[in-house]
Amino acid sequence: METDLKLESSLWVGNKRYRGVLTGWHFYWTEVDKNRDKKTISVPVAEVVGVEEGCVEILPRKSVEDTDKDFTVFYVKRSSSGGSSGFLWRLGRTQFSCPSRVLRDQWTKHLRTALKTHSPLRPKRLLVFINPFGGKRKGRKIYHSVVAPLFELAGISSHVIVTERANQARDHLLKKDLTDFDGVVCVGGDGMFSEILHGLIGRTQQEAGLCENDPAVILQPCPLHIGIIPAGSTDCVCYATVGVVDPVTSALHIIVGDSQPLDVCSVHHASALVRYSVSLLGYGFYGDVLAESEKHRWMGPLRYEYSGTLVYLSNRSYAGIVQYLPADPLLSSPRDKIRCLSGCSVCSRSTERLFSHSSDSASLYSSHCSQFSSDSEGEWVSVEGRFRCVSLTCMSCSCPRSPLGLSPSAHLADGTGDLILVWDTNPLDFLTYLHRQTSTQDQFDLPFVEVHRVKAVRFCLPSGKEGESYEEIGGGNCEISDEERGSVETENSASSQQNLAETGTGQEMADEQKTVPPFMCCLCCSKTPAVSVWNCDGEILPFTEILCRIHGQLVHLYARGIEDEATIQNCREESNNCERRCILHNKTGLNFGL
Numbered sequence: 001m002e003t004d005l006k007l008e009s010s011l012w013v014g015n016k017r018y019r020g021v022l023t024g025w026h027f028y029w030t031e032v033d034k035n036r037d038k039k040t041i042s043v044p045v046a047e048v049v050g051v052e053e054g055c056v057e058i059l060p061r062k063s064v065e066d067t068d069k070d071f072t073v074f075y076v077k078r079s080s081s082g083g084s085s086g087f088l089w090r091l092g093r094t095q096f097s098c099p100s101r102v103l104r105d106q107w108t109k110h111l112r113t114a115l116k117t118h119s120p121l122r123p124k125r126l127l128v129f130i131n132p133f134g135g136k137r138k139g140r141k142i143y144h145s146v147v148a149p150l151f152e153l154a155g156i157s158s159h160v161i162v163t164e165r166a167n168q169a170r171d172h173l174l175k176k177d178l179t180d181f182d183g184v185v186c187v188g189g190d191g192m193f194s195e196i197l198h199g200l201i202g203r204t205q206q207e208a209g210l211c212e213n214d215p216a217v218i219l220q221p222c223p224l225h226i227g228i229i230p231a232g233s234t235d236c237v238c239y240a241t242v243g244v245v246d247p248v249t250s251a252l253h254i255i256v257g258d259s260q261p262l263d264v265c266s267v268h269h270a271s272a273l274v275r276y277s278v279s280l281l282g283y284g285f286y287g288d289v290l291a292e293s294e295k296h297r298w299m300g301p302l303r304y305e306y307s308g309t310l311v312y313l314s315n316r317s318y319a320g321i322v323q324y325l326p327a328d329p330l331l332s333s334p335r336d337k338i339r340c341l342s343g344c345s346v347c348s349r350s351t352e353r354l355f356s357h358s359s360d361s362a363s364l365y366s367s368h369c370s371q372f373s374s375d376s377e378g379e380w381v382s383v384e385g386r387f388r389c390v391s392l393t394c395m396s397c398s399c400p401r402s403p404l405g406l407s408p409s410a411h412l413a414d415g416t417g418d419l420i421l422v423w424d425t426n427p428l429d430f431l432t433y434l435h436r437q438t439s440t441q442d443q444f445d446l447p448f449v450e451v452h453r454v455k456a457v458r459f460c461l462p463s464g465k466e467g468e469s470y471e472e473i474g475g476g477n478c479e480i481s482d483e484e485r486g487s488v489e490t491e492n493s494a495s496s497q498q499n500l501a502e503t504g505t506g507q508e509m510a511d512e513q514k515t516v517p518p519f520m521c522c523l524c525c526s527k528t529p530a531v532s533v534w535n536c537d538g539e540i541l542p543f544t545e546i547l548c549r550i551h552g553q554l555v556h557l558y559a560r561g562i563e564d565e566a567t568i569q570n571c572r573e574e575s576n577n578c579e580r581r582c583i584l585h586n587k588t589g590l591n592f593g594l
């Protein structure tokens with residue numbers, strides 16, 4: 001089939017003549033002028049955005065001049081992103097002229113067929129949610145002026161919903177008909193992404209008849225891909241999975257149908273699902289900073305710096321018992337200095353392992369819930385003491401401020417998380433730890449820091465402290481009401497998404513937290529709080545004692561991980577190898593299992 005697609009002819013770009021070749025996997029054109037160095041431009045077919053007859057411009061506005069021997073090819077062009085880790089993707093455009101109309105039609109037909117053959121995951125129909133209030137409130141403008149024209153060029157139709165309230169996207173995904181959609185696009189920040197994540201995971205489990213409340217359940221991976229168009233004040237998930245925060249780059253990843261699996265951590269309390277997390281679950285310092293920052297929302301993004309300083313100066317540590325189930329140390333380690341980049345081999349090897357479920361793996365979590373017994377998946381390890389912070393990350397959590405992230409060698413899709421324990425230490429040591437997160441120095445090479453690659457974690461308070469919670473911290477009215485506790489503890493059989501609605505997520509949760517009085521009374525406050533709160537991807541959890549389980553590759557994003565020069569080169573070689581194998585297969589009639 002691929003050999004049938006081969007097409008070769010003279011093509012003109014402006015007044016220069018080129019030899020154009022389509023091999024099925026690549027489209028390239030080489031200047032035919034013997035007096036010069038022959039220059040070849042090669043575009044993988046998988047990165048062709050669209051092919052149009054005539055001379056076509058799409059930005060700032062679509063215009064078509066229908067010259068019957070011309071065609072225009074749009075494709076992905078990379079440019080350096082300056083400070084960020086990945087590449088910016090831009091729309092490349094080249095207009096070709098053919099010797100005849102017949103040849104022009106052959107080129108457009110062959111290119112379109114090649115696109116279908118080599119990019120099977122390209123979406124045709126998308127459900128788009130825009131949070132008009134996210135970030136600088138530019139979600140609508142970003143979508144309509146930048147993203148929609150690209151979708152139109154790529155022949156993608158979209159159903160757009162501009163949200164009118166928090167949790168509207170989640171509720172829509174839980175209840176409405178989603179047939180005909182290939183994916184869901186989130187135009188907003190991490191909070192909006194979280195809504196979509198909860199909606200899609202919940203919907204998938206509902207349809208599979210699985211109970212999300214049960215930490216023992218092996219959840220069903222979501223069939224719909226998620227695309228993130230960054231338009232929030234925090235866009236960490238986008239940064240960690242694409243390498244840049246840029247709407248055009250993200251739109252192009254959606255169009256070419258990239259697929260990046262992502263691990264998800266389910267957080268449970270008293271046998272009920274509390275939330276899902278994909279980035280940081282942090283107790284102690286990171287929980288306190290979030291709780292403090294909620295009081296200073298008026299400061300905008302500066303509130304995190306202000307609150308961080310305040311919390312650091314308050315010099316807190318918290319008692320706790322952390323139990324964790326280590327991942328197989330032979331597969332990878334959080335200190336092996338292997339970064340999870342596009343085409344990550346650790347994640348690829350995990351795919352097979354993760355989806356060959358053994359029926360008894362579920363029993364692990366059931367037994368853990370009751371009495372932490374060991375079984376075939378390994379032994380639980382327990383540590384107790386005072387911690388500056390306890391963090392569980394399912395990804396590196398890299399961001400512009402911390403380019404390597406909280407756990408530089410964490411993987412997006414290997415079915416594990418990294419548990420970072422920072423034991424109580426003096427303020428200077430803790431500052432060293434925090435500072436190392438912004439540099440390339442090893443933040444785990446400190447005597448008071450431990451890191452473990454894990455499959456599950458449980459956190460509880462030492463005996464005597466279990467009863468203490470928010471209300472003991474600042475006094476007054478900061479408690480989670482009995483009704484809210486009850487709703488989680490007693491409604492185990494009900495849908496957990498219902499519980500989420502009752503305990504409050506997103507804006508509801510944020511509103512709830514606004515009524516929370518000072519987490520820190522003041523710096524001179526003599527009463528040190530006994531417990532902190534959990535920061536779960538930027539939301540405060542209403543419970544301290546939790547059980548977390550990592551679900552490998554539960555969702556897929558329209559992304560491909562962070563690209564660097566080496567990963568792009570590897571990708572090209574892999575595509576060339578595929579092409580060679582296919583040609584050989586077609587010539588010999590042999591099936592190499594492709």
Ligand SMILES: Nc1ncnc2c1ncn2[C@@H]1O[C@H](COP(=O)(O)OP(=O)(O)OP(=O)(O)O)[C@@H](O)[C@H]1O
Nearest residue numbers: 134135163164165188189190191192232233234506
């Ligand atoms: N129409 C709406 N009105 C109010 N809140 C909304 C609306 N649509 C979505 N939300 C909620 O707004 C919250 C924040 O959204 P988003 O992540 O897009 O923006 P952000 O500026 O990055 O947020 P943050 O305030 O957390 O920094 C989400 O939790 C989402 O549930």
